[in-house]
Amino acid sequence: MDTMNAKLLRPSLLVLICTMFVSCFSSKGIPYKKKTKTSYTTNVKNNVDHSAWDQLLKTYVTEDGLVDYKGFKDDRKALNNYVTYLANITPKNNWDFKEQLAYFINVYNANTIKLIVDYYPVESIKKVDATLSPFLKKFIYIGDKKFSLADIEKGILQKMKEPRMHFAINCASFSCPKLLRDAYTSQNVDELMDKAVKAFINSDKNKITENTVKLSEIFKWYKKDFLQDSESIIDYINQYANTKISPSAEIAYIEYDWSLNDID
Numbered sequence: 001m002d003t004m005n006a007k008l009l010r011p012s013l014l015v016l017i018c019t020m021f022v023s024c025f026s027s028k029g030i031p032y033k034k035k036t037k038t039s040y041t042t043n044v045k046n047n048v049d050h051s052a053w054d055q056l057l058k059t060y061v062t063e064d065g066l067v068d069y070k071g072f073k074d075d076r077k078a079l080n081n082y083v084t085y086l087a088n089i090t091p092k093n094n095w096d097f098k099e100q101l102a103y104f105i106n107v108y109n110a111n112t113i114k115l116i117v118d119y120y121p122v123e124s125i126k127k128v129d130a131t132l133s134p135f136l137k138k139f140i141y142i143g144d145k146k147f148s149l150a151d152i153e154k155g156i157l158q159k160m161k162e163p164r165m166h167f168a169i170n171c172a173s174f175s176c177p178k179l180l181r182d183a184y185t186s187q188n189v190d191e192l193m194d195k196a197v198k199a200f201i202n203s204d205k206n207k208i209t210e211n212t213v214k215l216s217e218i219f220k221w222y223k224k225d226f227l228q229d230s231e232s233i234i235d236y237i238n239q240y241a242n243t244k245i246s247p248s249a250e251i252a253y254i255e256y257d258w259s260l261n262d263i264d
Contacts, residue, residue, distance in 0.1 A: 025155035028145045030090065032104070033097040040190045044096040048089055048103055052082045053110055054183035064168075065178020066155040073117045080100045083110050087141035101160060102184035104204045108152045108169045109179060111140045115149075116172050116260070125172045133172075154155060163225040163236075164193035167200045167220055175205060175257040194240075201240045207254070208243050214252045 019110070037144075072079055086107050091151040093101050112125070115137075119128040128134045140147040149171075157165045168189075170179040177200040184192055200206075200216075204224060207214040219226065219233050230236035234245045 025151050025153075027159070028147070028151070029154045030142055030145065030156065031093045031095075032100050032156050032160055034159065035073075035097060035154060039162075044099060044186050047092075047095060047099055047184050048086075048104055050102070050183035050185055052078065052085070053106055056082065057118075057179070057181045057183060061179050061181045062263060063181065065180070065261065067094065067113070067116075067172070067179060067261055068263045069113075069116055069120050069260070070264070072113055073120050076117060079114055079117065081108070083114050083128045086110065087143070090143040090217040096186055097160070098182050098186040100163065101157075101162060102186055102189040104152060104157050104160075105165060105168045105184045105189070107142070108141065108149060108157070111152075111174050112149060115139065121184050122260065124260050126258050156253055158222075160224060161228060162193070163222070164197050166222055166225065167196040168193050170261075171255070172261055173258045174261050175254075176261065177205075177218075178203075179261070198240045201237055202242050205254070206237075208237070208241055208245060210243065211249050213237075213245050213249050214254050217253050219251075220253050242255065 056072070058073070060071040060075070062068075086103070088107060089103075091103055095103075098109065103240070110140070115128055115134060116122065116125060122128055125134050129137055135150045135153075136148050138146040138148045138151070153169065157169070167177040168180075170176050175195055180192060180196060182188065182192060199207075205216045213234070215233070215237075219237075223233060226233055226236045232247070233251060234247055234249065238244050
């Protein structure tokens with residue numbers, strides 16, 4: 001493959017290629033826990049204050065999940081302060097699963113917004129760097145370690161064995177699950193992920209009838225994750241769908257739209 005063709009590869013394809021090699025993405029020693037049957041049964045106090053992020057989301061994200069990137073850019077100091085705050089708080093082994101999960105979701109989302117803001121105006125997250133997939137660009141700090149978005153998603157979040165996280169993280173694109181207007185915390189992460197899954201599955205990002213189903217490519221790219229909790233993709237979706245799909249329905253997929261989820 002020549003250099004020009006390599007640059008044209010969709011970020012999703014680059015990420016999928018790397019998933020074939022587990023060593024591509026690593027937690028680099030940052031502790032995380034895997035979901036268990038008791039992960040959501042206890043209430044814990046937050047070790048991390050996500051209120052600044054919550055305020056930014058409520059200010060610059062619409063109910064439909066569109067993002068006012070110009071507003072974020074004008075308020076860049078507040079965004080950068082929150083990202084720096086997260087970078088200076090390294091997760092601990094004694095953190096509860098919910099605390100860790102909320103932290104890494106917010107790390108992903110806040111740094112995705114920061115990446116777009118740093119290059120704004122831009123038509124798509126794929127346009128932020130001409131030399132490297134934005135998902136492989138190492139620009140996220142946790143302590144003294146640098147991570148890419150793919151490191152956070154595949155090196156940590158996927159390994160936590162909570163498939164709903166795919167609807168909680170947002171890749172700044174029109175076909176992504178929408179960015180919610182609430183920061184994730186240890187108290188609300190279970191409830192908010194359920195809200196995010198239901199909103200996405202029943203949105204126009206999928207076309208669902210009883211016998212015909214066209215799904216977001218998210219369900220193709222991360223099929224193995226969803227099958228951790230269900231026997232089939234249809235079974236997984238039927239847990240949340242307003243219209244139940246027949247088990248015999250054939251699945252087709254909708255091409256992903258990587259255009260920026262900008263309010264303008």
